[in-house]
Amino acid sequence: MAYGIRLHVWGTHALFTRPEMKVERVSYDVMTPSAARGILEAIHWKPAIRWAIDRIHVLHPIRFQSIRRNEVGSKASATLARRAMHRGDLGGVQLLVDEDRQQRASSVLVAPSYVIEAHFDLTPRAGAEDNEGKHLDLFNRRAARGQCFHQPCLGTREFAAHFALIPPGAPLPERDPDTLTVEHGFGTPRDLGFVLWDIDHAAPGRPSLFFRATLRDGVLDVPAPGSPDIRG
Amino acid sequence: MSLLASLVRAYDRLPDAPPYGYSAEKIGFCVLLNPDGSVAGVADLRGDDKKRSPRVLLVPQPPIRTSGKKACFLWDKTAYCLGVTAGNASRAQEEHALFVADHERWLADADDAGLRAFLAFLRTWTPDRFGPPDWDQDLVDQNAVFALAGQHRAGFIHDRQAAKAIWQRIGGERQGRQGACLVSGDMAPIADLHPKIKGVWGAQSAGASLVSFNAEAYESYGHESGDNAPVSQAAAFAYTTVLNRYLTTGSGHRVQIGDASTVFWADCSDAEVAEEAEFWGGAMFGEPSKAGTAEDMAERKIQDKLRAIAAGRPLREVAPQLAEGVRFFIAGLAPNAARVSLRFYWEGSFGTLAQHYAAYSQDVAIEPAPQRRPVSIRAATLRTAPAELHNGTVRYDGERVSRLLAGELLRAIITGGRFPRALLALLVLRIRSDQVLDPIRLALIKGLIVRDMRLDGRLPRRADGTEQGDYLMCADPDDPNVARRLGRLFALFEKAQMAALGDGINSTVKDKFLGAAAATPGRVFPALCIAAENHHLKRLRNGHSDARWIKDADHARRVAAGLGREIGALWASFAEGLPAQHSAEDQGLFLIGYYQERYARRDAAEPGHGSDPDTTLQEQDE
Numbered sequence: 001m002a003y004g005i006r007l008h009v010w011g012t013h014a015l016f017t018r019p020e021m022k023v024e025r026v027s028y029d030v031m032t033p034s035a036a037r038g039i040l041e042a043i044h045w046k047p048a049i050r051w052a053i054d055r056i057h058v059l060h061p062i063r064f065q066s067i068r069r070n071e072v073g074s075k076a077s078a079t080l081a082r083r084a085m086h087r088g089d090l091g092g093v094q095l096l097v098d099e100d101r102q103q104r105a106s107s108v109l110v111a112p113s114y115v116i117e118a119h120f121d122l123t124p125r126a127g128a129e130d131n132e133g134k135h136l137d138l139f140n141r142r143a144a145r146g147q148c149f150h151q152p153c154l155g156t157r158e159f160a161a162h163f164a165l166i167p168p169g170a171p172l173p174e175r176d177p178d179t180l181t182v183e184h185g186f187g188t189p190r191d192l193g194f195v196l197w198d199i200d201h202a203a204p205g206r207p208s209l210f211f212r213a214t215l216r217d218g219v220l221d222v223p224a225p226g227s228p229d230i231r232g
Numbered sequence: 233m234s235l236l237a238s239l240v241r242a243y244d245r246l247p248d249a250p251p252y253g254y255s256a257e258k259i260g261f262c263v264l265l266n267p268d269g270s271v272a273g274v275a276d277l278r279g280d281d282k283k284r285s286p287r288v289l290l291v292p293q294p295p296i297r298t299s300g301k302k303a304c305f306l307w308d309k310t311a312y313c314l315g316v317t318a319g320n321a322s323r324a325q326e327e328h329a330l331f332v333a334d335h336e337r338w339l340a341d342a343d344d345a346g347l348r349a350f351l352a353f354l355r356t357w358t359p360d361r362f363g364p365p366d367w368d369q370d371l372v373d374q375n376a377v378f379a380l381a382g383q384h385r386a387g388f389i390h391d392r393q394a395a396k397a398i399w400q401r402i403g404g405e406r407q408g409r410q411g412a413c414l415v416s417g418d419m420a421p422i423a424d425l426h427p428k429i430k431g432v433w434g435a436q437s438a439g440a441s442l443v444s445f446n447a448e449a450y451e452s453y454g455h456e457s458g459d460n461a462p463v464s465q466a467a468a469f470a471y472t473t474v475l476n477r478y479l480t481t482g483s484g485h486r487v488q489i490g491d492a493s494t495v496f497w498a499d500c501s502d503a504e505v506a507e508e509a510e511f512w513g514g515a516m517f518g519e520p521s522k523a524g525t526a527e528d529m530a531e532r533k534i535q536d537k538l539r540a541i542a543a544g545r546p547l548r549e550v551a552p553q554l555a556e557g558v559r560f561f562i563a564g565l566a567p568n569a570a571r572v573s574l575r576f577y578w579e580g581s582f583g584t585l586a587q588h589y590a591a592y593s594q595d596v597a598i599e600p601a602p603q604r605r606p607v608s609i610r611a612a613t614l615r616t617a618p619a620e621l622h623n624g625t626v627r628y629d630g631e632r633v634s635r636l637l638a639g640e641l642l643r644a645i646i647t648g649g650r651f652p653r654a655l656l657a658l659l660v661l662r663i664r665s666d667q668v669l670d671p672i673r674l675a676l677i678k679g680l681i682v683r684d685m686r687l688d689g690r691l692p693r694r695a696d697g698t699e700q701g702d703y704l705m706c707a708d709p710d711d712p713n714v715a716r717r718l719g720r721l722f723a724l725f726e727k728a729q730m731a732a733l734g735d736g737i738n739s740t741v742k743d744k745f746l747g748a749a750a751a752t753p754g755r756v757f758p759a760l761c762i763a764a765e766n767h768h769l770k771r772l773r774n775g776h777s778d779a780r781w782i783k784d785a786d787h788a789r790r791v792a793a794g795l796g797r798e799i800g801a802l803w804a805s806f807a808e809g810l811p812a813q814h815s816a817e818d819q820g821l822f823l824i825g826y827y828q829e830r831y832a833r834r835d836a837a838e839p840g841h842g843s844d845p846d847t848t849l850q851e852q853d854e
Contacts, residue, residue: 020234023571023573063647064643066575068636073447107576182580182584196414208462
């Protein structure tokens with residue numbers, strides 16, 4: 001764990017959409033590893049490194065709220081955009097939101113707060129000038145300054161994530177006393193069922209990978225890449 | 233666990249669960265066949281009740297029909313199996329042709345007597361034979377099953393061993409791509425479309441999907457339909473089967489909360505204990521059971537125990553068997569277009585639920601009490617609807633319940649969290665517009681304020697420094713809260729007016745000024761005070777009154793002196809000035825102050841006081 005980092009993230013709301021409930025969106029109880037990876041990549045990522053999430057600490061009680069929002073029923077078409085690029089004319093590339101309105105409900109998490117523990121590995125694309133120390137320094141410096149390539153978010157873009165680096169050796173932020181319950185895995189571990197680990201973008205068909213998530217004392221342990229616990 | 237995973241678990245414990253590949257469907261009649269395929273007769277399977285409800289039979293699971301035509305195996309609606317429909321005849325012809333062609337293929341090498349007879353029937357049948365005397369016109373568009381004449385008591389054709397074997401094979405053929413199931417984690421054939429959920433209030437009557445991806449915006453990474461959320465066919469079958477079972481009316485597992493069809497179930501190693509927990513759940517939610525039935529008797533017993541819980545006795549004492557090891561699940565399903573959406577989902581131990589219920593009951597407890605038993609969750613959510621007059625009683629229309637708010641209220645009760653803030657504003661608004669000071673509305677306002685105060689640490693403290701846990705429960709003339717005292721003062725003004733002018737007057741101070749006094753006391757109270765002193769109290773002091781309960785001039789003077797003293801003392805305590813505006817919470821406190829002064833001491837202090845038509849203290853149940 002020489003290159004491990006710890007990042008405290010929090011926000012007003014979060015929505016880590018369950019794949020089976022993604023139309024009328026319902027959030028997972030806890031941040032998914034892929035959402036955590038997305039936050040780290042927003043702060044620092046290069047093709048030379050690959051982030052792996054080790055564990056996620058849940059600092060605030062898991063609370064849900066339903067909201068209903070106006071959304072759209074279609075995506076902007078990539079084919080049309082490509083055609084427009086070739087043609088050099090933007091005609092027809094559009095998404096008229098008020099003609100394609102849909103009202104959909106979401107169950108979102110309220111006032112989430114997590115600590116992400118993660119490390120990175122060098123990928124085959126790492127060149128001679130890449131080494132672990134350099135990227136670790138880069139990440140720590142950027143995170144401490146609050147720099148990011150894009151605003152990291154808690155599951156979906158509209159729920160922005162605040163973040164703060166926890167320097168090595170520093171204690172974790174204090175846990176909300178309301179989380180010290182069975183619902184957060186204190187006393188007996190809480191089974192969260194199968195949770196999305198990540199999407200395998202390299203494999204044909206981009207299958208989803210799942211793992212059996214268990215909350216123990218408010219901490220979710222994430223299997224390492226390639227672990228037999230990952231199904232898919 | 234996710235909703236789907238816990239439903240799949242519940243399926244495993246369902247006592248008479250339909251096996252995989254079969255489902256319970258409503259069947260109208262049975263066609264009796266001779267071994268040569270000719271029709272021997274038709275047996276009506278419908279019940280004798282007024283609606284002539286079809287019988288529910290276990291049949292091979294129907295394919296998921298969208299716009300395409302697909303045949304069921306050995307049963308179907310008349311359009312498919314007989315080519316007869318009241319609707320589009322040419323479509324029925326095509327459907328029947330498909331039904332025949334599919335069965336020719338499926339049953340090609342069957343050598344069972346029943347299946348051969350069925351095939352022979354399909355080859356010889358023509359839709360024009362449908363008619364009297366054998367065929368009743370009522371049977372059109374019902375579902376039909378088939379049986380061999382003389383053997384239909386032994387079982388239908390789809391129940392025969394040979395038919396089951398073939399159905400298993402066909403099921404195998406239909407299997408699709410393998411993938412990791414997100415419910416079980418196993419590699420299994422993935423369901424493309426999920427079976428429909430029926431019985432969700434407001435959703436399409438043919439059923440709607442809980443898991444579906446019917447527009448481009450719902451698909452990710454180039455996945456199509458079921459691939460977006462890989463659920464195995466077995467898991468999809470299990471969760472829909474059990475959900476459909478729970479959603480059936482009278483299943484003891486459902487209750488309607490606003491627009492959310494709410495299902496609840498318990499999980500315990502001991503099936504009897506689980507059943508008891510579910511029964512308790514029904515009573516907490518306020519699922520109405522018919523008076524006089526065995527359930528009603530049992531429910532009364534549970535109501536007694538619920539009262540004990542609401543009074544703060546631990547579940548361990550009241551029902552020790554439920555306190556440990558019982559998991560409880562609650563899911564609220566709401567319709568949205570062709571989908572069913574999950575409005576909320578809660579799972580936890582039954583002990584936690586009982587604890588939250590007790591906290592809720594104590595929070596909403598108010599004197600004078602709305603009713604003897606604790607306010608059920610259903611009754612509470614109904615109060616977000618506007619009050620309507622219906623045959624002389626006040627009613628709340630379940631269809632006009634604020635949908636999102638009712639769901640959030642339910643969530644707050646179940647999880648023990650804060651009540652939605654918008655609820656307070658809404659209830660104050662409702663009272664302002666329809667003037668119905670419904671005790672349950674007041675109880676909710678009180679519960680919301682007290683819970684907020686407790687969570688914020690704002691509860692007033694007693695002399696010994698402890699929190700006043702029962703704050704707002706009873707009328708309290710010594711409470712220093714300005715809004716609450718103003719509410720009390722307002723009730724005294726009204727009392728003075730009623731004493732001076734009698735009960736017969738057209739509109740009272742309350743009718744005209746309740747809303748304004750609650751929201752902007754600074755503008756209203758000075759004028760009210762002058763009116764009370766110069767008109768109502770003066771009239772009483774002069775020995776005049778139109779109120780029938782005032783016996784003579786002396787009595788009137790005594791009443792005036794008493795009221796004048798109270799009003800004077802209260803008015804003097806606002807020496808620092810009246811608040812110009814009240815926040816929603818202050819308005820709630822004002823209403824509580826008014827309500828408790830107006831109704832709490834009615835019996836004790838003023839016997840014979842005329843009753844108002846709107847003092848509907850008796851329970852107005854749904």
